Amino acid sequence: MAKKQSEKVAKTGSAKSGSTKRKVNPALMKPLQPSKELAAVVGSDPIPRPEVVKKLWDYIKKNDLQNPENRREIRSDDKLRAVFGKDKVTMFEMNKYVAQHLK
16 A cells, blocks of 8 residues: 555655646746846736736737738737748747747
């Protein structure tokens, strides 16, 4: 019995059963300074990466920048073109370009 419980602790990180809440990696929550191009969209204060992505999606949806035929594609306006460097990006490429604008 003790062996099974120790295996469970090793897998989940806690001895409590039913405790499936994931812990956030502290490195992801570190506030990062956006570049001036990205700051035009998300603000100039240092913010964590997940918050940057959330604000970007809020901006994209507010300004109707998703391609209606392919919702994974984001059309750039002038502010996003400065961040992405091109007219269209997929939602998967977006993080690659955003990472270049965070320090």
